[in-house]
Amino acid sequence: TLNSKSPSFCGAKWGNSTIWLHSGKTTSCHHPRPHDISIEDIEKDPSMLHNTNWKMEQRRLMQVGERPRECQYCWKVEDMGPDFVSDRIYKSLQFTPQEMRKWAEAPHTERVVPPTIEVSFSRTCNFACSYCNANFSTEWAKDIKKNGPYELETRGGGAFKHDGSQSNSFVKVKNPYIEAWWKWWPELTKKLRVLRITGGEPLMSDDVWKLFDKVADEGHKFEVGINTNLG
Numbered sequence: 001t002l003n004s005k006s007p008s009f010c011g012a013k014w015g016n017s018t019i020w021l022h023s024g025k026t027t028s029c030h031h032p033r034p035h036d037i038s039i040e041d042i043e044k045d046p047s048m049l050h051n052t053n054w055k056m057e058q059r060r061l062m063q064v065g066e067r068p069r070e071c072q073y074c075w076k077v078e079d080m081g082p083d084f085v086s087d088r089i090y091k092s093l094q095f096t097p098q099e100m101r102k103w104a105e106a107p108h109t110e111r112v113v114p115p116t117i118e119v120s121f122s123r124t125c126n127f128a129c130s131y132c133n134a135n136f137s138t139e140w141a142k143d144i145k146k147n148g149p150y151e152l153e154t155r156g157g158g159a160f161k162h163d164g165s166q167s168n169s170f171v172k173v174k175n176p177y178i179e180a181w182w183k184w185w186p187e188l189t190k191k192l193r194v195l196r197i198t199g200g201e202p203l204m205s206d207d208v209w210k211l212f213d214k215v216a217d218e219g220h221k222f223e224v225g226i227n228t229n230l231g
Contacts, residue, residue, distance in 0.1 A: 002092050005104035006065040010074070011092035013059050014103040017050040018118040021177040021207075022200070023135070026052060028114075029091060032070035039176050046184035047111045049177065060108035113188055118196040121178060121207040123164065125200040127229050134164030136200055141165070178207060189220055198227040 002009060012029045019026045025034035026049065041048040058068040067075050074086035092100065094116065103112065125137040134140040141163045144150075149161035202208045203226075215224060 002089060005100065006063055008065055008067045009062045009104060010071065010088040011095040011100050011103065013055060013062060014112045015095045015099060015114050016091065016116045017114045019049050020120045021175065021181055022120055022123050024177045026050060028055060029087070031073040031087065037177060042176065042180040045111065046180035047113065047187065049180055049184060050114055051111045056108050063104065063108055113191040115191055115193040117192065118198055119181070120198045120200065121202070122205040123200040124204045126204065126231060127201065133159035134162055138200070185214070189218070189222070192222045194223045194225070196225040196227070201229055202226055203228055
């Protein structure tokens, strides 16, 4: 069982990764906040797009049975009682018992190639959907820069007030995160099972079409999904 490895072990910290190459951030689950990827680290080892020092420390905590604070959503659910099932359980079920055993027993600093990845190459998008924000849509950014932030009668709504400029650092220069991705690609494809591509609008990114060509030319068999507005 999952808890036989440790009462706080979660396979997602090893086997799943969301990587926003356009802003240099990553996380392994939708509950913890994304954190920065070190440019210095990926220049030495491109697998640190996923295996950041922050993630490796959270893995260490999980291996010894401590609860990472960033995973508090699951801890709150589990503390409600044995009849409540947290996302820690569901997210771990996508990995094989062999993978889980290996991650539980390996040094927390081991560089893992995750079987499931979600990647964004660019925030360029031709839509400005109300459930999105300027971090993931250049159309949103244009609207806010031209007309100012949205006026909402709420103390929240921060996403409606910023133009996402902090997520757009590499428009006029080479993006070191994308360069690291392509360096990591040969190793990555050996163990990848699911690759989800998101954005922005992915089909507006040259790197996404490059990825399609590579998958076809190299004959990979992993599953590819894409979040697209088809517009």
